Amino acid sequence: MMQAIDEDDFEPAPPRRPLFRRKRVLIPLALLLAIVAAFLALRTPDTDRDAMIAKYGGANATFAAGPAGQHVHYRDQGRRDAPAIVLLHGANSSLQTWEPLVKRLGTSYRIVTLDLPGHGLTGGTPDKEYDADGMIAAVDVVAARLDLxxxxxxxxxxxxxxxxxYAxxxxxxxxALLLLDAAGMPLRKGEKAPPSNIGFRILQYPLGRWLATQITPRSLIEESLRGSVAKQGIVDDAMIDRYWELLxxxxxxxxxxxxARMDREPAMASRVGEIKAPTLIxxxxxxxxxNPTAAETFHERIAGSEVVLLDGIGHLPMEEAPDATAAAITDFLKRRLAAPPARPETR
Incomplete structure (x- = not known):
């Protein structure tokens, strides 16, 4: 026998909690917090300006002030009464890279090295001019300071x-012009771009460029250095720290x-043949x-130039093979910049 059921005997069931909605909010939030935490943990701040000047410039660090507010760090070493050689370092490097050559050439030449804008102890410049004109201006600032x-x-x-x-x-x-693994020549027909190192590859992407201003792990610097040289023995802790801290x-x-976003004006390569100065490549x-074949391209375009290729050496010959590099430069300059014979009345 069926019993009548009064609808009032039932209580409505409590509404089901929308768990799936909470998960849709909490999971992305947790992921975001994890990303933020990882970023804060990996973030590497700038080094201290005064501490770096003391460590890598010393008590006698010298700076030349430029008209655009630059303070260009430079060193003037070697024989002051000898012909002057001005040496310019590569990207993300510093004048320190030339010290092995300074030791070998300084007895015969006056050696001037400088930290280009955005590098070394020069650091960022107020005008943020890091193109060829900005770099050339820095050379002129130092040359004017030294009356060269x-x-x-x-x-x-x-x-x-x-x-x-500059030439x-x-x-x-x-x-005279000394081009050591110099940049600026186009790829030769059928040639592929070199693999480069991880640091430069990261800068090819917008996110990579932003991260490069915030996160600079020491391990990345070491990997980039090892990808740049053939003689791995030169990459020691001091070298890694120098590149890491000065960057x-x-x-x-x-x-x-x-x-990385700058126009390198590749069309300028077509003008390199206008250079008349004796040139060592x-x-x-x-x-x-x-690509080492760039040496051949330079040689083909600069009349009277000479080429030296070093076996077993990578991108930094002045640090990987300072003896061979110094010997090649000395030989070239002695032959190509020989002093003219004395006039009869002064012999």
Whole structure:
């Protein structure tokens, strides 16, 4: 027998909690918090300006003030009464890279090295001019400070690019040109771009460029250095620390990102044949950042130039093979910049 059921005997069931909605909110929030925590844990701040000047410049660190507010760090070493050689370092490097050559050439030449804008102890500059014109201006600032109206000019990688651009802009001031694994030549027909190192590959992407201003792990610097040289034995703790700490000098990481987006004016390579100064082109045969065949391109375009290729050497010949590099430079300069014979009445 069925019993009548009064609808009032039932209580409505409590509403089911929308768990799936809470998960849709909590999971992304947790992920976001994890990303923020990881970013804060990995973030590497700038180094302290004064501490870096004391460590890498010493008590006698010298700076030349420029009209655009630059304070260009430089060193003036070697024989003051000898011909001057001005040397320009590569991207994300510093004047420290030339110290092995200073020791070997300083007894015969006056050696001037400088930290280009956005590098080393020069750091970021107020005008943020990190293109060829900005780099050339820094060379002029130091040359004016030292009263150098002409000099031998050399550069490695990006510094080599600045050097040959300077020779085009100021031909009367460059007595000779030294291009060490210099940048700026186009790929040859059928040639592929070199693999480069991880640091430069990261800068190819917008996110990578932003992260490069915030996160700079020491391990990344070590990997980039090892990808740049063939002689791995030169990459020691002191070298890694130097590149890592100076890259984080105030303004340098921002400059690195701005340079990555800069127009390198590749069409200028077609003008390199205008250079008349005696030119030495020295490359490491195992360079993995710039194809060593670029040496041949430079040689074909610069009349009277000479080429030296070093076996077993990568992108930094002045640090990987300072003896061979110094010997090649000395031989070239002695032959190509020989003093004219004395006039009869003064012999």
């Amino acid at each position: 109206d002409h000099f031998i000019l050399g550069g490695n990688s990006m510094g080599g690019w600045v050097a040959w651009r 085009l802009a100021e031909p009367g001031r460059v007595d 984080r000098f105030p303004g340098n990481r921002e400059a690195t990102v701005l340079r 020295l490359f490491g045969k195992q360079d993995r950042l710039i």
